[in-house]
Amino acid sequence: ATELVGKRWRGQMGVVCATSAMLGFLTLPAIGYFNRGESWRILYLWISIPTIAYSVLVFFYVHESPRWLLVRGRKEEAISTLKAISPTNDKTMNLITALSNAPILEQESGNVDTFAAFRILFQRKWAVRRLSILLFMVCGIGTVYYGMPLNLGNLSFNLYLSVTLNALSEIPASVIISLIVDRFNRKSLMLFFNVLSGICSILCVVKGKVFTRIQIGLELVAFCSSCTAYTLAHIYCIELFPTSVRNSVLSLTRQSVVFGGVFSPVLVAAGRRNDFLSFGIFGLVVILCGSFVVLLPESKGKKLCDTMDEEEESKGSPCA
8 A cells, every 4th residue: 555655655554554454453342242142153254244345345446556566567557557546647647658668677577476575585685684673573562462452351440441442542553653653763663662562561560559540551551552563563664675575575574463462362361370471571572572673774764666676776875
């Protein structure tokens, strides 16, 4: 989706996608509440039907990325897509004319098999380094992002209400990121929200009458911060890698987030005996993993590249 808009709207488009995911999350407590006592098969059915409908809508109404089509050598389809999504004016016509006369990117457009992007990616040391750091960082975010909602059962609070509040907390996360995504550097924001999430999560371990009353508030801040970091991580990932490997890197990033969530149920179960084994570990993990963002280059305002060679040429420039 971010490849369909210009640099000015790239961050905002990422926020829109994250907000849509939040709305989907918000429907879950409602589905669970109205199906209390039903089989898990019924819950699966209610969740699957909207998913099928959304997939059909995406297939018929969402355009393919012109950047991706150009990298794959499908120039005519890219031009057709640009005509469909762009306003008819002199600027658009000049761009289409330039693309029509431009040579096809032969270096990477010919490699279209399933594992071509991974071969291209792992041939460059800088790309492997960026990817390794990014995957480690988002794995920690995933532990909190999936672990916090699961751990709500360990709090002395109404479960349905707490899940609803967690879903609603993604609204301020989307608002916050839409306001600041174009004002501050990606690295600074990632580091801030990861550390904030970790500190609030660790504070949830503290016992006592006062802290027990505000525990749900700390949990909401920790989850909201992890949601913001999660959205930023995807925007950051898009800007760090060129079009030829961007889809593959995004898939790996998503899998790393889910992999971090794999450990969450184990920690939640252990947290029933000791809060530190859930909230405490969540906080330490997200701070540790999030701190590795300092090893990545800044990408705010950077021009999106299409090939690995273009990305290498942009390294060292003011916007790289």
